[in-house]
Amino acid sequence: MSNEPLTRLRLDIAYDGTDFAGWAKQPTLRTVQGELEAALATVLRKDPPTLTVAGRTDAGVHATGQVAHVDLTAAQLELLAKPHGRGAKPMEPTRALKKRLNGIAGLRSDVHVHDVTIAEEGFDARFSPLFRRYEYRVADAAATRNPLLRRHTVWYPATLDVDAMTESADELLGLHDWAAYCRPREGATTIRELQEFAWRRDETGVLIATLKADAFCHSMVRALVGASVSVGEHKLDGERLLGIRAEAQRTSEFKVMPAHGLTLVEVGYPEDVAARAAQTRARRDAS
Amino acid sequence: MSNEPLTRLRLDIAYDGTDFAGWAKQPTLRTVQGELEAALATVLRKDPPTLTVAGRTDAGVHATGQVAHVDLTAAQLELLAKPHGRGAKPMEPTRALKKRLNGIAGLRSDVHVHDVTIAEEGFDARFSPLFRRYEYRVADAAATRNPLLRRHTVWYPATLDVDAMTESADELLGLHDWAAYCRPREGATTIRELQEFAWRRDETGVLIATLKADAFCHSMVRALVGASVSVGEHKLDGERLLGIRAEAQRTSEFKVMPAHGLTLVEVGYPEDVAARAAQTRARRDAS
Numbered sequence: 133m134s135n136e137p138l139t140r141l142r143l144d145i146a147y148d149g150t151d152f153a154g155w156a157k158q159p160t161l162r163t164v165q166g167e168l169e170a171a172l173a174t175v176l177r178k179d180p181p182t183l184t185v186a187g188r189t190d191a192g193v194h195a196t197g198q199v200a201h202v203d204l205t206a207a208q209l210e211l212l213a214k215p216h217g218r219g220a221k222p223m224e225p226t227r228a229l230k231k232r233l234n235g236i237a238g239l240r241s242d243v244h245v246h247d248v249t250i251a252e253e254g255f256d257a258r259f260s261p262l263f264r265r266y267e268y269r270v271a272d273a274a275a276t277r278n279p280l281l282r283r284h285t286v287w288y289p290a291t292l293d294v295d296a297m298t299e300s301a302d303e304l305l306g307l308h309d310w311a312a313y314c315r316p317r318e319g320a321t322t323i324r325e326l327q328e329f330a331w332r333r334d335e336t337g338v339l340i341a342t343l344k345a346d347a348f349c350h351s352m353v354r355a356l357v358g359a360s361v362s363v364g365e366h367k368l369d370g371e372r373l374l375g376i377r378a379e380a381q382r383t384s385e386f387k388v389m390p391a392h393g394l395t396l397v398e399v400g401y402p403e404d405v406a407a408r409a410a411q412t413r414a415r416r417d418a419s
Numbered sequence: 420m421s422n423e424p425l426t427r428l429r430l431d432i433a434y435d436g437t438d439f440a441g442w443a444k445q446p447t448l449r450t451v452q453g454e455l456e457a458a459l460a461t462v463l464r465k466d467p468p469t470l471t472v473a474g475r476t477d478a479g480v481h482a483t484g485q486v487a488h489v490d491l492t493a494a495q496l497e498l499l500a501k502p503h504g505r506g507a508k509p510m511e512p513t514r515a516l517k518k519r520l521n522g523i524a525g526l527r528s529d530v531h532v533h534d535v536t537i538a539e540e541g542f543d544a545r546f547s548p549l550f551r552r553y554e555y556r557v558a559d560a561a562a563t564r565n566p567l568l569r570r571h572t573v574w575y576p577a578t579l580d581v582d583a584m585t586e587s588a589d590e591l592l593g594l595h596d597w598a599a600y601c602r603p604r605e606g607a608t609t610i611r612e613l614q615e616f617a618w619r620r621d622e623t624g625v626l627i628a629t630l631k632a633d634a635f636c637h638s639m640v641r642a643l644v645g646a647s648v649s650v651g652e653h654k655l656d657g658e659r660l661l662g663i664r665a666e667a668q669r670t671s672e673f674k675v676m677p678a679h680g681l682t683l684v685e686v687g688y689p690e691d692v693a694a695r696a697a698q699t700r701a702r703r704d705a706s
Contacts, residue, residue: 148566194567241574244564277531279435280481280682284567287528395567 138203140251141226143168143183145198148242150283150392154191155198164189164243168200171236175229176208186257186399187264190351192391194284197265197398201257226250252405259409263327264348265398268341268357268389272364275337285338286393292364294331294339300363300370301329301341304356304377311380313356314349322349329356342397354389362386425490427538428513430455430470432485435529437570437679441478442485451476451530455487458523462516463495473544473686474551477638479678481571484552484685488544513537539692546696550614551635552685555628555644555676559651562624572625573680579651581618581626587650587657588616588628591643591664598667600643601636609636616643626651629684641676649673 145168153161157169165183173180185200204212204225212225216232223231230248233239254260269285271277272292278285304326311322328344341360343353359376362368368385376383402408432455440448444456452470460467472487491499491512499512503519510518517535520526541547556572558564559579565572591613598609615631628647630640646663649655655672663670689695 146564146566148569196565196567241569242566244566246563276533277433278483279433279529279531280483280571281567282435282528283570 136205138205139209140201140203140255141229142247142249142251142255142257143200143202143245144247144249145200146196146244146246147194147198148283149189149192149194151242152191154193155185155187155189164195164198167239167243168233171233171239172202174236175232176204176211179205179208181208184257186261187396189394189396190391193394193396194392195396198396199257199261199399199401201251201255254407254409255401255405256409257399259412260401260405261347261399262402262408263344263346263398263400264396265328265342265344265400266348266353267395267397268343268353268393269395270339270341270357270361270389270393271337272339275333275339278336278338281338284392284395286390288361290365292339292361293366294333294364296366296370297331297339297360297364300373301331301356301360303370304329304373308377309380310349310352310377312376312382313352313359315351317350320349324349324352326356329360331360351388353394354391355386357393358389359386361389423492425492426496427488427490427542428516429534429536429538429542429544430487430489430532431534431536432487433483433531433533434481434485435570436476436479436481438529439478441480442472442474442476451482451485454526454530455520458520458526459489461523462519463491463498466492466495468495471544473548474683476681476683477678480681480683481679482683485683486544486548486686486688488538488542541694541696542688542692543696544686546699547688547692548634548686549689549695550631550633550685550687551683552615552629552631552687553635553640554682554684555630555640555680556682557626557628557644557648557676557680558624559626562620562626565623565625568625571679571682573677575648577652579626579648580653581620581651583653583657584618584626584647584651587660588618588643588647590657591616591660595664596667597636597639597664599663599669600639600646602638604637607636611636611639613643616647618647638675640681641678642673644680645676646673648676 147164153163155164157163157165181202183200183202189195209225212228213222215222226248230245233245270288271285272288274291277287307325309323314322325346330342332340334340341357359373434451440450442451444450444452455470468489470487470489476482496512499515500509502509513535517532520532557575558572559575561578564574594612596610601609612633617629619627621627628644646660
């Protein structure tokens with residue numbers, strides 16, 4: 133790549149994670165990043181760019197509100213704007229890229245690019261977010277089990293006490309060290325601000341957890357949901373969840389819940405993205 | 420089978436129709452009836468009973484509110500009530516049947532038996548219904564396309580005029596001959612009472628049609644939805660939908676919509692089921 137100026141595009145993406153080995157590219161496995169970058173290579177023909185993502189979801193995890201960015205050269209933007217196919221008209225490069233990506237066979241129908249836009253100055257999909265929001269769906273014995281929703285809903289054999297779960301989830305909020313609820317990764321901090329953790333039953337009785345944080349460490353959402361489910365079964369109580377966190381040690385007192393119940397539903401960016409990205413980068417370098 | 424008295428059980432069933440060649444048993448294809456009857460044979464060991472269903476859904480069509488019945492002998496009920504597996508306790512035969520059917524591998528997770536109950540005197544899953552209700556889901560260009568819901572949602576390239584669709588759907592209601600909107604079947608009447616046909620957008624913009632009738636003739640829901648979608652694209656108008664019906668001839672002016680957007684959501688039974696079944700049978704014999 134030369135030093136020519138690049139234009140950063142923001143991609144808003146949804147996927148059914150069932151048939152993917154997660155977001156991050158891997159040599160021999162079908163991944164969301166791998167498929168999208170292959171599609172970009174097909175569309176742009178040469179110098180295929182790489183994607184930077186807000187949430188590197190694990191194998192089996194879904195997304196309805198994933199965000200990524202990609203940097204394109206002026207020549208690549210021009211190529212996109214050119215009429216494509218007989219009788220076609222020139223098109224905005226962003227609109228053309230959305231249309232072309234959604235038409236690529238490799239993405240089948242389990243990935244959908246909702247939107248492609250020119251990113252604001254200083255936007256960084258990974259470093260600009262103020263928060264990530266996830267949902268986790270559990271159909272317990274009291275819920276109506278809908279086979280049409282089974283790919284993103286965990287079927288749980290017991291009936292769960294949603295009031296106990298709600299109360300104890302609320303007590304967990306705040307800026308804390310979540311080491312007990314994270315799978316350790318070298319060099320990654322386990323200090324995060326949990327801003328929201330709430331449970332509700334939808335109209336079919338399915339339990340839905342919403343979790344929001346500045347960022348989550350690895351497997352943190354599924355661990356917190358597993359601890360919460362243990363409270364719902366009256367195997368643990370809210371006080372013990374706080375005790376586990378204080379001990380900062382992984383424990384076998386609860387189970388990390390399966391990946392397929394989890395969906396990344398929103399990534400929130402601030403008005404002034406450039407300042408936010410610089411701030412986040414500085415904090416991570418310091419940690 | 421001997422002439423011993425039989426107990427009729429009602430089964431409330433949901434399925435993802437994607438991997439089924441419809442409800443009705445077929446020699447070499449995976450069907451919902453075929454899988455459920457094989458599961459019954461496994462559970463009951465001998466003299467496997469057959470299922471009678473409210474809605475014989477086509478290949479690819481889903482159900483969240485399907486109803487079927489099955490007649491069991493006293494010996495079969497006793498067998499179900501016996502403790503199953505080490506340390507198990509005796510169980511109500513209905514509860515045992517639900518549990519055993521949902522545990523059978525052949526049903527995988529794409530069929531779920533919501534409930535098994537002893538049917539009221541005179542109940543007949545096929546002849547007692549007052550109505551069947553279906554939903555059809557279309558994500559047009561104005562909707563948010565969620566890959567997690569793609570198995571029961573049709574992605575449509577144009578933006579549809581839901582007001583025009585709603586208005587013309589309303590004009591179609593009533594007792595009429597629907598021959599123009601049915602795939603003909605020998606000996607089957609095409610006179611039906613369309614009691615409800617309404618469109619709405621859900622919170623993600625997906626268009627959902629609800630259709631309710633005493634019964635639907637073959638492919639009638641998908642034909643009506645197809646005609647309605649043509650109105651939504653301003654290719655047909657409400658008056659023409661009535662004209663097509665009056666001509667009582669199949670037409671190529673609209674397309675029958677794909678199976679996978681369709682879900683049987685409810686079968687309604689009257690308080691006095693025995694009287695209703697006798698009435699329906701008499702009417703069908705007379706036609």
